[in-house]
Amino acid sequence: MSRFTRAALSAVAALAIAAMPAAAQxxxxxxxINHDYRPSASLARVGWLxxxxxxLLGTPGDTKVYYFEGSRxxxxxxxxxxxxxxxxxxxxAAVLILETVRVDAGRVIVVPNMNNxxxxxxxxxxxxxxxxxxxxxxxxxxxxxxxxxxxxxxxCTNLAHQGAPDPExxxxxxxxxxxxxxxxEARNLNRAYPGRTDAGLTQKxxxxxxxxxxxxxxxxxxxxxxxxxxxxxxxxxxxxxxNIALAAAAVMDVELDYGIPMKLEPSNLAFRGxxxxxxxxxxxxxxxxxxxxxxxxxxxxxxxxxxxxxxxAPLASRVGLHVACTAAVIAEYNAAxxxxxxxxxxxxxxxxxxxxxxxxxxK
Amino acid sequence: MKRIACSLxxxxxxxxxxxxxxxxxxxxxxAVVTAAGQSADFEMIKVLLTRAKIPFEADSLLxxxxxxxxxxxxxxxxxxxxxxLGAAGISxxxxxxxxEALIKRAKELKMSVITVHVGGGARRGPLSDGLIAICMAxxxxxxxxxxxxxxxxxxxxxxxxxxALTKVERISAVGAPLAAAFK
Ligand SMILES: [Zn+2]
Numbered sequence: 385m386s387r388f389t390r391a392a393l394s395a396v397a398a399l400a401i402a403a404m405p406a407a408a409q410x411x412x413x414x415x416x417i418n419h420d421y422r423p424s425a426s427l428a429r430v431g432w433l434x435x436x437x438x439x440l441l442g443t444p445g446d447t448k449v450y451y452f453e454g455s456r457x458x459x460x461x462x463x464x465x466x467x468x469x470x471x472x473x474x475x476x477a478a479v480l481i482l483e484t485v486r487v488d489a490g491r492v493i494v495v496p497n498m499n500n501x502x503x504x505x506x507x508x509x510x511x512x513x514x515x516x517x518x519x520x521x522x523x524x525x526x527x528x529x530x531x532x533x534x535x536x537x538x539x540c541t542n543l544a545h546q547g548a549p550d551p552e553x554x555x556x557x558x559x560x561x562x563x564x565x566x567x568x569e570a571r572n573l574n575r576a577y578p579g580r581t582d583a584g585l586t587q588k589x590x591x592x593x594x595x596x597x598x599x600x601x602x603x604x605x606x607x608x609x610x611x612x613x614x615x616x617x618x619x620x621x622x623x624x625x626x627n628i629a630l631a632a633a634a635v636m637d638v639e640l641d642y643g644i645p646m647k648l649e650p651s652n653l654a655f656r657g658x659x660x661x662x663x664x665x666x667x668x669x670x671x672x673x674x675x676x677x678x679x680x681x682x683x684x685x686x687x688x689x690x691x692x693x694x695x696x697a698p699l700a701s702r703v704g705l706h707v708a709c710t711a712a713v714i715a716e717y718n719a720a721x722x723x724x725x726x727x728x729x730x731x732x733x734x735x736x737x738x739x740x741x742x743x744x745x746x747k
Numbered sequence: 748m749k750r751i752a753c754s755l756x757x758x759x760x761x762x763x764x765x766x767x768x769x770x771x772x773x774x775x776x777x778a779v780v781t782a783a784g785q786s787a788d789f790e791m792i793k794v795l796l797t798r799a800k801i802p803f804e805a806d807s808l809l810x811x812x813x814x815x816x817x818x819x820x821x822x823x824x825x826x827x828x829x830x831x832l833g834a835a836g837i838s839x840x841x842x843x844x845x846x847e848a849l850i851k852r853a854k855e856l857k858m859s860v861i862t863v864h865v866g867g868g869a870r871r872g873p874l875s876d877g878l879i880a881i882c883m884a885x886x887x888x889x890x891x892x893x894x895x896x897x898x899x900x901x902x903x904x905x906x907x908x909x910x911a912l913t914k915v916e917r918i919s920a921v922g923a924p925l926a927a928a929f930k
Binding site: 616625628629631632633635636639640643645647648649650652653654 | 787788793918
């Protein structure tokens with residue numbers, strides 16, 4: 385390229401930038417949904433996942449990160465909803481915490497839409513099971529301020545956003561010795577950890593999350609999921625082996641306090657790419673994953689299935705499950721590590737949620 | 748208070764007067780706990796024993812050679828997890844052999860043996876059932892979550908071994924009868 389051409393191009397670029405309105409110059413969130421969330425008074429600031437890996441900036445994989453801080457020092461709790469954007473109780477549990485939490489000591493970091501590309505679509509693709517996208521496009525909740533809508537998405541990153549075709553012959557995690565998974569699993573954020581920068585968008589999101597856990601010195605990390613009603617995973621807490629004792633105590637507590645029967649499993653260290661497995665191994669955080677039962681994920685579910693008021697598993701009890709498990713783990717963690725305690729209040733308990741519904745507690 | 752009331756309400760003792768152990772504390776302290784089948788249920792029993800202030804040691808892969816005369820009661824948390832076995836790098840055959848050797852040694856040391864099964868239907872199946880049968884045949888007492896006995900599997904094994912069987916509704920309710928078994 386000649387010196388002239390280069391100069392001419394930069395002049396054109398400068399003109400183009402000057403011509404744009406100031407707001408349009410910020411690439412944050414350029415390709416993402418602007419979710420309507422209304423943080424609690426403990427909010428310290430809102431950042432972006434791309435702050436931890438600039439390669440996500442201006443991509444559909446960027447997502448907002450909400451930081452809540454107490455007046456006293458303490459540990460840091462990280463909450464991820466929407467790793468699978470169709471698992472709506474995970475999203476809504478994160479949103480409920482975001483809108484109600486009061487932090488007295490330590491910090492709470494919430495990412496309600498961990499895979500924001502997944503939040504934006506429900507594309508039905510050949511080979512992908514129906515449960516990965518089944519459900520409404522939005523859920524509607526009545527709140528004290530009126531009706532609000534929350535996005536229901538897909539299990540996977542949008543193929544158009546991934547930046548790479550699904551691998552022929554199936555997806556194999558780079559550190560795995562297991563048999564290949566279905567090819568679309570390359571776009572499953574919960575098979576991508578610890579992520580990498582030289583692969584698709586899903587892998588980049590995973591990479592950024594690992595950097596966040598490291599940079600923020602997260603002590604306790606939760607990834608909220610849902611599974612088919614009555615299946616093996618529903619009502620399960622999965623914990624990295626290093627924090628299995630905390631998980632066992634918490635599982636006992638939620639059963640005693642609320643009658644929620646939870647199963648417990650440690651991460652399978654041979655099965656690579658899952659959040660609890662890789663967050664636990666690759667960061668200082670105690671890593672947990674909780675699974676509530678989602679009626680839309682059952683194999684015999686109708687496409688018109690109600691994911692909010694289904695009597696078999698209403699949204700409130702599913703959100704309550706995640707909140708109760710988190711509160712129980714934090715209580716056990718605080719007892720074991722008082723010097724880095726995380727003191728929070730304000731989030732409604734399981735009983736209150738079941739009685740009044742999630743919307744009653746949102747802004 | 749809520750927790751205590753809850754535990755007592757859910758406790759359903761079966762077996763009756765024929766088997767004295769159900770109501771009489773018979774097990775010595777300290778206990779030693781192992782996972783017969785490498786499930787994470789082992790972790791929950793550790794929590795319950797800790798909360799009941801029963802002194803115990805725990806080793807999911809406890810070997811017969813590690814038992815000592817100072818340990819008075821062997822608690823077997825029965826139920827197989829293929830994931831758990833895989834993570835521990837132990838085959839089902841090796842786990843069975845470990846369990847058999849452990850029980851043999853416990854009997855030599857005149858230890859009491861208690862089987863606990865808390866995984867319900869999810870911890871039943873050919874692999875689990877084989878381990879459960881070995882545990883039950885050697886036990887003085889068993890406590891289970893009732894969902895695991897829908898087919899009366901435990902009830903039959905307890906009758907064959909002439910031991911008391913306590914069934915509770917949920918895992919957290921195992922703590923009370925387990926603690927009550929220790930003298
Ligand atoms: Zn999920």
